[in-house]
Amino acid sequence: QVLARVIMVHLAHLLMKNYHGGHVAIRMALGGCANRPFFRIVAAYNKRARDSKYLEQVGCYDPLPNSHNEKLVGLNIERIKHWIGCGAHVTKPVEKLLGLSGFFPLHPMTITNAERLRKRRALKAIAASEEETPGD
């Protein structure tokens, strides 16, 4: 499951570029307008700027919920599988999204954050109830 740090990427056009020491990453590129983010899930060289030229767009993610209270995520599963097969790394936000979708197992940080949130809420509830009882 642990991918090697430096991998020869076997793609025809890469032979010309000789991207030494870098790797392909599947990550989110931010687009949209002021107060209206929109992410494109993109396979790009990891040294490139976040929003600049990518190799291929492989999905999209809209962080603002729509009128049916849903956040839409589109994933081109076939191409994601291809890039992962070529040795692309996947960044944490995309891993979490893929974990939520069921394509990857649930990311450990998702679970950790859920448990932390639960503990915090439990503590708050206990603190609130303790405040009430001495108040009586």
Added chain:
Amino acid sequence: MAALGVPRWRCLWRRAAAPLGLRRPGRALLGSRGYGQDAGSEADKEKSDVTKPCFTDELVQRLLSKMTGLDLQKIFRPIKQELKPPTYKLMTEKQLAEATRKAIKEAKELLKMPPVLSEREPIDDVLAEDRILEGTETVKYVFTDITYSTPHRERFIVVREPSGVLRKATWEERDRMIQVYFPREGRKLVPPPIFKDENLMTVFREDRHEDVLNLCIAQFEPDSANYIRVHHQTYEDIDKHAKYDLLRSTRHFGGMVWYLVNRKKTDGLLINMIQRNLMDDATCLINLYHMLYPDCQSAKAAKEQEVHGIDLIKVFMKTESKKVGYIELALQAYQEALASSAAL
């Protein structure tokens, strides 16, 4: 809980494919019509052991298309398109015949009947339950697989609820997502209000049944509840007011006849055909009825006595129809007209 996810994720997508059931049709827009064949025949085979004729049978289709008629003037009447000055061509007799033949071929293409399927079963399949995630989100996530080459029926669309449950999307959610990522011409994200019951009444009063049916075909999937409801309501209204002529040379006629024959409401249509002197169509209708109900009285009588034409109609009328009086009157009027024209 994480460990539970690990062994399952590999086969999640494989297993998810199987229950979606319907066979892989062509991806192209028109190719998506192809699923009618399998879905219809499977459903019918499960219903009865006797091979009941279904909508897509050769013989049934032939009878229905014969009844639909081929009025070229109506099929190729001016539809809303760009305003172009008309072109005039000078042709010999042979060229005119050739042009008419090509027009008939195109008309047959236009008259291809949209599929008649039974209503689709609702999807409620849970892929994973991760209750730890409960309370972290207030919003659902809808994940769509946007691989270009998968047919829409086999596309994976899953929803992660705020309660942490990962389930397959319902049919309405599926239709909406597919329209978002693969927009189809003529289809809106939100179905236009014309399909609400009150508005349908207004449309029927203006005799625009055909337009409503065309809009319905563009907007809904053939096995969705809305499609079936709109179609049934249109057919009921036409039957109530005997406006069969509105659909006569269109591709909806076959569907309407199938609906009426399945519910044994053929009397109005029969009277209409006799009044318009379409005896062949009337015999086609009765043949279709006998194909669907081979055990009824008139079918057995017809087989024994080998009747054809008007006698077949008379036999049918006596045994099966409810408006015997009307049909008799219509037949009488037709025979008188025949006699007087023959005398002339």
